[in-house]
Amino acid sequence: xxxxxxxxxxxxxxxxxxxxxxxxxxxxxxxxxxxxxxxxxxxxxxxxxxxxxxxxxxxxxxxxxxxxxxxxxxxxxxxxxxxxxxxxxxxxxxxxxxxxxxxxxxxxxxxxxxxxxxxxxxxxxxxxxxxxxxxxxxxxxxxxxxxxxxxxxxxxxxxxxxxxxxxxxxxxxxxxxxxxxxxxxxxxxxxxxxxxxxxxxxxxxxxxxxxxxxxxxxxxxxxxxxxxxxxxxxxxxxxxxxxxxxxxxxxxxxxxxxxxxxxxxxxxxxxxxxxxxx
DNA sequence: CCAACCCCCTGAACGC
DNA sequence: TGCGTTCAGGGGGTTG
Numbered sequence: 001x002x003x004x005x006x007x008x009x010x011x012x013x014x015x016x017x018x019x020x021x022x023x024x025x026x027x028x029x030x031x032x033x034x035x036x037x038x039x040x041x042x043x044x045x046x047x048x049x050x051x052x053x054x055x056x057x058x059x060x061x062x063x064x065x066x067x068x069x070x071x072x073x074x075x076x077x078x079x080x081x082x083x084x085x086x087x088x089x090x091x092x093x094x095x096x097x098x099x100x101x102x103x104x105x106x107x108x109x110x111x112x113x114x115x116x117x118x119x120x121x122x123x124x125x126x127x128x129x130x131x132x133x134x135x136x137x138x139x140x141x142x143x144x145x146x147x148x149x150x151x152x153x154x155x156x157x158x159x160x161x162x163x164x165x166x167x168x169x170x171x172x173x174x175x176x177x178x179x180x181x182x183x184x185x186x187x188x189x190x191x192x193x194x195x196x197x198x199x200x201x202x203x204x205x206x207x208x209x210x211x212x213x214x215x216x217x218x219x220x221x222x223x224x225x226x227x228x229x230x231x232x233x234x235x236x237x238x239x240x241x242x243x244x245x246x247x248x249x250x251x252x253x254x255x256x257x258x259x260x261x262x263x264x265x266x267x268x269x270x271x272x273x274x275x276x277x278x
Numbered sequence: 279c280c281a282a283c284c285c286c287c288t289g290a291a292c293g294c
Numbered sequence: 295t296g297c298g299t300t301c302a303g304g305g306g307g308t309t310g
Binding site: 002003006059074075076077078079112114115116129163165172173174175241242263264 | 301302303304305306
């Protein structure tokens with residue numbers, strides 16, 4: 001159930017371990033998780049490749065290969081990527097196994113089967129959806145002016161705006177709540193009703209909050225393996241998400257839950273007092 | 279262009 | 295205990 005901090009955590013854990021490793025064989029038990037090319041072609045082209053590096057763009061994970069090709073993954077709601085010795089118990093719902101050298105396997109599992117993989121040939125036009133993504137949250141171009149440009153006219157709740165990957169890439173339901181809490185803005189405030197001060201707060205809190213949770217996620221390879229690839233450890237540091245009807249950590253008022261744009265949102269009705277629009 | 283809805287899928291939690 | 299309902303942190307597609 002990863003958002004940007006979790007995808008970045010996976011990237012940081014796996015990159016040093018995967019760098020330089022040869023993909024000897026790919027086995028798929030659910031070929032439909034491969035979006036492009038065909039499953040057969042995906043396996044054929046991945047086999048014999050060597051892993052250069054791991055990248056991330058928004059919530060997409062990128063396995064960059066020596067030939068210049070890349071394997072792109074989106075974990076969606078329940079996808080999981082784990083590097084394990086081949087003797088290690090296989091997680092349920094493991095749909096793809098990349099057999100590496102020295103008895104290691106890179107395994108992709110996904111209970112809900114929403115996750116997808118692509119393999120792009122060197123120079124091939126991107127068909128993953130990444131090309132539509134907005135700025136990375138850590139991009140210095142993410143300024144109050146940029147936020148004005150993308151959200152200034154939106155008659156949609158800011159919460160909804162923040163989930164739109166074409167504006168800022170990588171924010172999901174959890175961290176949008178956390179960011180809005182830190183910025184003191186109600187999630188149902190319309191984008192067009194934000195004022196300069198709120199845009200400044202957001203431009204600051206978006207990278208700051210995500211960086212904080214990436215840091216809190218930091219995990220060793222062994223811990224990551226023991227946790228089955230989903231031992232994200234920053235959840236104790238969430239201030240509002242999952243804390244509906246509990247006291248606000250800042251002011252003690254009871255946190256409220258409200259469905260906004262079809263997504264459950266938790267906020268403090270006292271601290272998050274900017275609604276705008278008057 | 280936009281909003282509102284639908285879909286994909288399983289499992290956990292909750293209500294009766 | 296069992297059964298039905300609701301919900302879950304994702305995104306794409308269609309319709310009006």
